[in-house]
Amino acid sequence: MKLLSLGAAALSMLCLVVAQDGTGSIPTTTTASSYSCDPTTCKLPTCLCASQSPPNGLAAKDVPQFVTITFDDSVQPSLLATANQLLDVKNPNGCGAKGSWYVSMEYTDFSLVQQWYANGNEVADHTFSHVGSPSSQEIAAAKAMLHEYAGIPQGKIKGFRAPFLNYTAGTLSEISQQGFQYDSSATAVVDDCYWPYTLDNGMANDCWTGICDGAVKLPGIWEIPMYAVNDNASVPQLMDNYLAGSVSDVTEWSNTNFDRHYNGNRQPFGIYVHPTHLTNYPGLPDPSSLRQGVISFIQSLAGKPDVWFVSNDQLLQWMQNPVPASELANQSYMKCELPNTGKEICNGLEKIAISDVGLVSSSLLNTCNFNVASWGTCFNCPSVAPTLATPLPPLSVQSTDPSYRHPVPDNCDSIWWDPVAGQCLCTTASCAYKDVSVTVNTTTAGTTNSSKTATSSGAAQSAATTHENAGAVLLPTLSIGAALMAGAAAVLM
Numbered sequence: 001m002k003l004l005s006l007g008a009a010a011l012s013m014l015c016l017v018v019a020q021d022g023t024g025s026i027p028t029t030t031t032a033s034s035y036s037c038d039p040t041t042c043k044l045p046t047c048l049c050a051s052q053s054p055p056n057g058l059a060a061k062d063v064p065q066f067v068t069i070t071f072d073d074s075v076q077p078s079l080l081a082t083a084n085q086l087l088d089v090k091n092p093n094g095c096g097a098k099g100s101w102y103v104s105m106e107y108t109d110f111s112l113v114q115q116w117y118a119n120g121n122e123v124a125d126h127t128f129s130h131v132g133s134p135s136s137q138e139i140a141a142a143k144a145m146l147h148e149y150a151g152i153p154q155g156k157i158k159g160f161r162a163p164f165l166n167y168t169a170g171t172l173s174e175i176s177q178q179g180f181q182y183d184s185s186a187t188a189v190v191d192d193c194y195w196p197y198t199l200d201n202g203m204a205n206d207c208w209t210g211i212c213d214g215a216v217k218l219p220g221i222w223e224i225p226m227y228a229v230n231d232n233a234s235v236p237q238l239m240d241n242y243l244a245g246s247v248s249d250v251t252e253w254s255n256t257n258f259d260r261h262y263n264g265n266r267q268p269f270g271i272y273v274h275p276t277h278l279t280n281y282p283g284l285p286d287p288s289s290l291r292q293g294v295i296s297f298i299q300s301l302a303g304k305p306d307v308w309f310v311s312n313d314q315l316l317q318w319m320q321n322p323v324p325a326s327e328l329a330n331q332s333y334m335k336c337e338l339p340n341t342g343k344e345i346c347n348g349l350e351k352i353a354i355s356d357v358g359l360v361s362s363s364l365l366n367t368c369n370f371n372v373a374s375w376g377t378c379f380n381c382p383s384v385a386p387t388l389a390t391p392l393p394p395l396s397v398q399s400t401d402p403s404y405r406h407p408v409p410d411n412c413d414s415i416w417w418d419p420v421a422g423q424c425l426c427t428t429a430s431c432a433y434k435d436v437s438v439t440v441n442t443t444t445a446g447t448t449n450s451s452k453t454a455t456s457s458g459a460a461q462s463a464a465t466t467h468e469n470a471g472a473v474l475l476p477t478l479s480i481g482a483a484l485m486a487g488a489a490a491v492l493m
């Protein structure tokens with residue numbers, strides 16, 4: 001219960017948060033931690049000590065400068081369009097930039113999640129109802145729905161980010177138990193700007209909260225810290241940093257911080273986005289200039305040698321087997337061939353345009369309509385709206401019905417899977433897939449682990465609340481203002 005002792009300091013930090021989105025209260029220096037790690041015994045590919053230097057002794061000048069652009073919260077048509085605008089740059093091998101999306105369930109259109117995935121991006125877990133210090137059921141329910149309605153193979157849902165970046169020792173243990181590969185909720189400032197590392201020896205970031213006391217050691221689980229940038233006043237900014245100043249100011253200090261990485265030890269550089277803030281909504285201030293500022297910054301990075309825009313999933317594949325930048329183009333995880341399935345199937349890659357935002361979908365989609373939500377899916381609709389307690393309600397069709405959609409099996413990636421015919425169109429080793437993920441029981445997980453989560457909460461969650469803004473959560477398209485206000489109020493609580 002050591003973590004509960006921050007008290008007043010944490011509360012005063014909370015007060016800073018709401019003034020501005022995701023900013024203002026990250027400590028600029030770390031505190032001493034008991035973290036220790038022996039690199040002679042902790043070795044790749046399964047173990048890596050926290051270090052500011054590139055892995056395996058590679059020289060900084062020889063390693064890629066990775067840029068990770070991540071998106072949080074629900075996936076909706078206009079938000080996906082914004083994300084795709086930001087990612088409209090090429091990597092040195094000619095393949096498009098890829099991103100990671102930490103998806104919460106409410107207002108998410110699962111057909112768009114499948115599109116995002118089918119185009120080579122990463123889909124990760126951000127809980128069912130977007131709560132900090134989440135229960136095991138919050139984490140498991142989201143993973144189950146991403147699999148059931150978006151067809152993401154369970155084993156491809158590798159990452160987790162805590163809402164409000166509000167994670168605890170219990171959260172990290174939970175994602176380990178549920179078969180995730182990594183967490184990306186921690187903050188790295190200048191003096192703990194570590195490359196991603198495994199938690200065999202515990203946490204090495206956010207040590208001011210007490211999380212580095214060595215109580216949590218999770219062999220093989222990776223932490224991908226979120227890399228803060230310092231603004232003009234040397235205040236670390238983490239998420240949505242384009243909200244922290246004028247476009248020209250933000251661009252200037254973003255470049256200064258990027259150069260610190262690029263000309264230094266080339267730790268990954270992050271751009272952490274709530275796409276709601278960069279998307280036009282009727283009746284709200286026009287964010288076009290903000291959006292264009294971010295896009296211009298990204299495009300300027302794309303013009304530099306050895307800069308690669310990758311998902312956190314791709315980053316981790318490199319971390320496990322680091323190669324010089326000169327060899328990155330040929331790594332299988334950096335390639336971008338689309339599958340030739342030989343027939344039009346509902347896999348997220350259909351080229352039939354819908355709506356006015358230029359997104360692709362298909363006449364093959366089902367639409368699931370409920371009082372509170374509707375979404376498209378290549379799979380079966382549930383008979384009632386999913387809830388936290390019952391994320392996978394009974395289906396609306398029987399398995400004997402001609403309209404029944406066959407779920408993705410564990411030996412076929414969804415990009416090759418025809419859910420109408422129930423057929424895997426992958427016939428060669430090059431597309432073979434075997435899902436060996438952990439199965440989590442979503443009907444019972446909610447109650448079994450709640451005590452663990454509760455007891456490990458405290459300073460870590462208080463601190464983290466200062467990072468991920470409360471505004472961009474669960475926004476229905478037409479009530480963003482009210483949701484922003486509700487989010488701010490929630491933080492104050």
Ligand SMILES: [Zn+2]
Nearest residue numbers: 072073163164
């Ligand atoms: Zn969020």
